[in-house]
Amino acid sequence: MTHRIVIVGGGAGGLELATRLGRTLGKRKQASIVLVDANLTHIWKPLLHEVAAGSLNSSEDELNYVAQGKWNHFEFQLGRMSGLDRARKMIRLAAALDEDGGELLPERELAYDSLVIAVGSTTNDFGTAGAADHCIFLDTREQAERFHRQMLSHYLRAHAGKNDDSRISIAIVGAGATGVELAAELHHAAHELAAYGLDRIQPQNMRITPTEAGPRVLPAIPHRIIRRV
Ligand SMILES: Cc1cc2nc3c(=O)[nH]c(=O)nc-3n(C[C@H](O)[C@H](O)[C@H](O)COP(=O)(O)OP(=O)(O)OC[C@H]3O[C@@H](n4cnc5c(N)ncnc54)[C@H](O)[C@@H]3O)c2cc1C
Structure with a gap:
């Protein structure tokens, strides 16, 4: 069976990795590449201050993971990783909800042979009160x-x-x-x-x-x- 590489997180690191692996191993069918992200589209984080100020319309600068996958020979799965079972080589994805809170995709599991976790980081507030x-x-x-x-x-x-x-x-x-x-x-x-x-x-x-x-x-x-x- 084809080796399945699952990358969780389509940010600066994960998206680049999925694209490169897709163009090489994926295209030659030497491995199947799956990118998982909690969102449908990627926006380059260093542009967020422009979104905040209103000088950039985020919809114009986003990259759609499904389209990127189609062009670069990887598969995209929408979902937020909520658990990992290393013994069974499975990750768990929480149910994806639509804007009204309705279930878009159910909670589900995804099998991997190799797993890359690239979920990024969040701002450190150094414990500043408030x-x-x-x-x-x-x-x-x-x-x-x-x-x-x-x-x-x-x-x-x-x-x-x-x-x-x-x-x-x-x-x-x-x-x-x-x-x-x-x-x-x-x-x-x-x-x-x-x-x-x-x-x-x-x-x-x-x-x-x-x-x-x-x-x-x-x-x-x-x-x-x-x-x-
Ligand atoms: C406002 C701002 C400005 C910046 N400016 C610069 C700059 O000028 N130059 C520079 O070099 N760096 C800059 N950085 C830092 C740079 O953006 C990060 O270093 C880089 O994005 C880290 O890449 P990453 O792939 O590790 O994570 P990220 O790019 O943060 O991507 C993480 C991805 O994981 C997804 N994710 C998270 N949790 C889950 C989960 N449980 N399940 C599924 N998906 C998940 C997220 O949706 C996201 O797409 C800036 C950061 C910010 C916030």
């Missing part, structure tokens, strides 16, 4: 879109009001590459929104406050580069 409860993290497309909806709601509320001096304050925890890029995108968005007529919040009234535990912004970037920025 962070998990009150911050919007930027690990997933849903979170980025939620932030964007909240920001737009502020603008729409201000637009419906009478005050020409409305303000919006956004605190960004972490002034690494993502935090700094997000601040820049938001600054840009403030000008765009005003230009499109949502001008009850003037660009100078969007207050963006990145916070950073290190001595300067972009602490991971060498000093000689920072000096030029």
Whole structure:
């Protein structure tokens, strides 16, 4: 029987691996490659700050796993891995639900010969009290879109009001590459929104406050580069 390689997680690592294995072993029928992801489409995580600011429409930049599999000789299975039985070489996938909570796909098992787990990571809040409860993290497309909806709601509320001096304050925890890029995108968005007529919040009234535990912004970037920025 053909060797079955199951890759769980179609992120930066898993998607690349499935594509490469598909183009080689899959195409030559030397192995069958199965990619599993909890979502139907991939979005490149380093773009999430643009989704949050509204400068990128995530639907335009997503990659559909089914189509990618068809073009690159791997199979895609939708589902969130919820268990692993190493003795039987099986993974368990939780039932996939539609938007209304109805069952799209039932809970099921998937057999493997080789298993790659590439489910990524989530932001470390370093145990900061209140962070998990009150911050919007930027690990997933849903979170980025939620932030964007909240920001737009502020603008729409201000637009419906009478005050020409409305303000919006956004605190960004972490002034690494993502935090700094997000601040820049938001600054840009403030000008765009005003230009499109949502001008009850003037660009100078969007207050963006990145916070950073290190001595300067972009602490991971060498000093000689920072000096030029
Ligand atoms: C906002 C942001 C900006 C970034 N900017 C940069 C950058 O500029 N440069 C850079 O090099 N890196 C950047 N990174 C980091 C980079 O995105 C990650 O290092 C990279 O995505 C990790 O790849 P991965 O394949 O390990 O996981 P991910 O890309 O996170 O993919 C994990 C996948 O697993 C799926 N998954 C998770 N759990 C399950 C489960 N139980 N069952 C099935 N599927 C599951 C998810 O749906 C997802 O598709 C950034 C990250 C973020 C969040």
